[in-house]
Amino acid sequence: MSKRWPTSKDRAEREILPLNLSLYHAARDYPGGGKAIAAIYGVPATTLQHRLNPNAETHKLSLDDLEYVLEATRDPRILDSLLALVPNAHWFEYQEATTECSEQQLLNSVANLSSQVSELLTRISEHRRDGKYHDHEKAELEKLKGQLFGAVQALLVTAQRFDGEMAHG
Template identity: 80%
Template structure:
């Protein structure tokens, strides 16, 4: 039985991609694709699509293109790619307080972090079976580590909110 080679879509879901590929996948997955993003920001659709094409050597992405795609899609793969360039940097998307009680938010944050710990440990265990880590496996583990750190940050914010309410209430 042969092992199936991962498609670019598989890699986009599991690994931290280079910035040009994360922008390409984010735009491709956006409703209407690159054309819709171009329409929102009033830029030529063909130009943006050529710049997003990872196989087009003659067209290069600009900082404005990065801004358009990130703002329109809010795709976490782009932030993963950007912050992978800075060792030890991780991002966390702050969620405003909702109508849920802080205790409920705290419990959901604990559950999220526990799930991320479980995901990371399961993948480490699976990858260690053959005693060799491939570059794809290392990239996947780095992504899972970043998601765990983000979940931990979410837990800390929830705990601070809960402490603030319980000490004042």
């Protein structure tokens, strides 16, 4: 039985990718791809696609390109890649635009946090079976750690909203 090497798409699901690969995947997965993003911002489609190609050594992404892809796709892989450059920095996205919070939203946040803790502990257990952490396993645990921190922050915000509603209700 031969072992198949993971593709960058496989890696993107399990670990934080380098910024150029996260931008490439975000644009590729966007409906219409890089051409659609270029059309939104009025930039040459061919140029943007060449810059997004991780194998094109002569074309480099600009900050404007980063902004276009991030704003159009809102892909979390890009934020993961950016914040991986800053040790111990994490992000989360506010889900509700209002300051109101129901008991159900609070319970959903607790359930999400519990799920993230469970996933992290499961993966740690699986990776410890051979007594050694491999690079791809460390990368996966880093991504899960960031998701866990995001779930903690989301729970805190939800709890504050809920407390505010209870105090005013």
